[in-house]
Every structure is written in C-alpha cells, then in structure tokens.
Amino acid sequence: xxxxxxxxxxxxxxxxxxxxxxxxCSAPVEPExxxxxxxxxxxxxxxxxxxEPVVPEVPITWxxxxxxxxxxxxxxxxxxxxxxxxxxxxxxGLDKADVVWETVVEFSVPRFIAVFxxxxxxxxxxxxxxxxxxxxxxxxxxxxxxxxxxxxxIRTMIREAGSQILTNDAGHGGFYRASNRAAxxxxxxxxxxxxxxxxxxxxxxxAAQFAFAVDAATATAAASGEKAKxxxxxxxxxxxxxxxxxxxxxxxxxxxxxxxVTDEGDRLSAVNVVVLEVKAYDSGFNAQGGAMVPNLRLExxxxxxxxxxGGKSIEATWTKGKVDEPITLVDxxxxxxxxxxxxxxxxxxxxxxxxxxxx
Numbered sequence: 001x002x003x004x005x006x007x008x009x010x011x012x013x014x015x016x017x018x019x020x021x022x023x024x025c026s027a028p029v030e031p032e033x034x035x036x037x038x039x040x041x042x043x044x045x046x047x048x049x050x051x052e053p054v055v056p057e058v059p060i061t062w063x064x065x066x067x068x069x070x071x072x073x074x075x076x077x078x079x080x081x082x083x084x085x086x087x088x089x090x091x092x093g094l095d096k097a098d099v100v101w102e103t104v105v106e107f108s109v110p111r112f113i114a115v116f117x118x119x120x121x122x123x124x125x126x127x128x129x130x131x132x133x134x135x136x137x138x139x140x141x142x143x144x145x146x147x148x149x150x151x152x153x154i155r156t157m158i159r160e161a162g163s164q165i166l167t168n169d170a171g172h173g174g175f176y177r178a179s180n181r182a183a184x185x186x187x188x189x190x191x192x193x194x195x196x197x198x199x200x201x202x203x204x205x206x207a208a209q210f211a212f213a214v215d216a217a218t219a220t221a222a223a224s225g226e227k228a229k230x231x232x233x234x235x236x237x238x239x240x241x242x243x244x245x246x247x248x249x250x251x252x253x254x255x256x257x258x259x260x261v262t263d264e265g266d267r268l269s270a271v272n273v274v275v276l277e278v279k280a281y282d283s284g285f286n287a288q289g290g291a292m293v294p295n296l297r298l299e300x301x302x303x304x305x306x307x308x309x310g311g312k313s314i315e316a317t318w319t320k321g322k323v324d325e326p327i328t329l330v331d332x333x334x335x336x337x338x339x340x341x342x343x344x345x346x347x348x349x350x351x352x353x354x355x356x357x358x359x
Contacts, residue, residue, distance in 0.1 A: 062118040064098035066212025066341040077143030077206035082112040093124035106287040108236030125188035132283040132295035135161040140326040141206040213338035222310030271342025275306040280350040
C-alpha cells in the first residue's frame with residue numbers, strides 16, 4: 001500500500017467520525033415533564049338553584065263590592081224589586097245590598113232593584129213588580145230576580161235575558177204579607193228563603209259588575225276627582241240626595257229633606273254613588289189606565305256618567321254592549337274608572353225627566 005492511499009483512508013475515517021458526531025449533536029432532546037400538581041379545594045363547590053319568581057297574591061274579594069274576604073260563598077246574585085214611594089218607606093234590607101239600582105217607572109215614580117250577594121238580610125221589602133228595564137240591568141249578574149209579580153211579556157223578557165224569576169203572584173215560596181202595612185205595600189221575603197229556590201244552574205257567584213281599586217285612596221274619584229260635598233237629583237217624582245260624611249267615609253242618602261233610613265232606623269249610605277244619564281222610551285207595555293210603561297236604552301248605548309267617592313266626584317262615560325254584558329265606566333282618557341271597595345248605589349237618571357245639582 002502506498003503512502004498516498006493510507007492518507008486517503010485516514011481522511012475518510014476522520015470525516016465519517018465527524019459526521020457521526022454532528023448527527024449525535026443534532027438529535028432532538030426530550031423536554032423534562034413537570035411534576036404533577038394536585039389542587040385541593042378549600043371549600044366544597046355548591047350549586048344554588050335560581051330563585052322562584054315572586055308572584056303577588058291576588059286577594060279574594062266579593063265580586064259586587066270588591067271587599068276582601070277569606071272565601072266567596074257559592075251562591076248566585078239575588079235581585080229584589082223594592083218599592084220607593086212614601087207609602088213604602090222606610091224599607092227593609094236596602095242597607096245590606098251590594099248594589100242598588102234606582103230607576104223611574106210609570107207615573108214618574110222611582111223604584112229600586114236591590115242586588116244581594118255578600119250579605120243575607122232576614123227581611124227585604126216592600127217588594128213590588130218587575131219592569132222592562134230590569135232585564136238588561138240584572139242580566140249580567142246571571143242570577144235570580146224576585147218580585148211581587150209583573151206582566152207576562154215583561155217576565156218573558158227577563159227570562160230570555162238570562163235571569164231566573166220568582167214572584168209572589170206565581171206562587172213561589174218565601175213571600176209573605178206584613179200585617180202592619182196595607183196592600184200592595186206589604187210583600188216581604190228573606191234572602192235565605194229566596195236563595196233556597198235557586199235552580200241547579202244558579203249556584204255560581206256573579207261576575208264583577210264594576211272595576212274596583214284595592215282601597216279607597218286609590219279609587220279614581222279619590223285620586224283625581226274634584227271635591228264634592230253633596231248632590232241633589234230629580235228622578236221623575238223622586239228627589240234623592242247624597243251628602244258626604246267624612247266620619248263614616250260614606251255618602252248619606254236623603255229623600256228630599258228627610259233622612260233615608262231603614263225600618264230599624266239606620267241611615268242609608270253608600271261608599272260609591274254613580275249617576276248614569278239614560279234615555280227612556282215607550283216599551284209598548286201599559287199600566288193602569290193605559291199609562292205608558294217606560295224602558296231604557298241600554299244595549300249598545302253609551303252616555304254621560306258622574307261618579308262620587310271619597311268626598312270627590314269625576315265625570316265619566318258609561319257604555320253597555322249586549323244585554324248580558326255589564327255597564328262599564330271610563331274616564332276622559334278612556335281608562336277604567338275604579339270604584340272604592342264597598343256598596344254602590346246607581347242612579348239611572350232619565351234625560352227627559354231628570355237632572356242633578358252638585359256642590
């Protein structure tokens with residue numbers, strides 16, 4: 001072997017060794033893994049359910065008065081025709097009525113429809129006969145109407161409008177004649193005796209006839225009305241009047257210049273007094289001597305109203321749709337007029353023979 005060949009072999013060996021060294025230096029280095037760390041919670045993690053929404057309780061109230069009560073009795077409304085002439089006064093039971101409607105019948109004589117539900121008076125009267133306007137007034141209650149009698153056509157109107165009718169003349173029970181009064185001003189009954197004759201489809205409480213505030217202070221007239229001390233009305237031959245009494249927070253009733261009282265001497269009063277201006281027309285029925293019996297235009301009608309409550313008054317508009325729909329009251333802005341919880345007297349003042357003076 002020559003010297004030059006030996007030199008070349010040594011050079012190749014050196015070169016190969018160097019390549020191996022470079023390859024070893026360029027190999028990837030595995031990174032060191034950090035030690036495992038265990039985290040121990042300082043407090044047990046808990047999950048809290050979302051709170052239930054708070055729903056305000058709606059109080060239970062008597063439907064015709066808005067007065068709060070623990071339980072509403074399962075019985076229908078009871079409307080009773082009560083006379084309002086000098087021979088009939090003082091009457092019995094009017095102070096226990098939830099609502100009293102005063103209308104003008106033939107000969108321009110005023111007459112009441114007293115509606116009971118929350119209270120059950122033992123004596124109601126003197127009870128007189130039905131009139132055409134009764135059908136539309138009491139139909140929204142879906143209850144009973146009690147009267148001494150009435151013409152067959154008028155009784156049919158009342159039944160077809162949706163009310164059960166009981167009359168003394170037809171021999172229904174519960175009526176009696178008082179010995180201390182002359183006929184026809186001596187027919188009486190009790191709420192219990194009349195309710196006992198309700199048909200099976202007359203067991204449910206009536207629907208509310210007016211909108212009520214939660215209390216007297218938030219009623220519409222009290223909140224936004226003008227001060228009023230008294231109101232005097234002309235209702236045909238009738239001259240009812242109401243004056244505000246701050247001690248009892250009620251309107252006190254008078255008949256002309258005389259205090260209106262019950263047969264037990266208690267003053268008649270109302271938490272709310274509502275005056276409705278209504279149009280009368282010839283019903284086609286006749287009374288004694290051929291006298292015209294009026295009816296009132298209520299269905300599909302509207303008119304002016306005045307609401308008195310809390311020593312104040314507010315003008316309103318009344319409207320009524322179908323015969324079985326209640327009369328509604330709205331203010332000048334079209335908002336519902338809210339009455340104060342308590343009893344209500346409604347003066348259905350005919351425009352042709354009615355007026356009022358407010359002080």
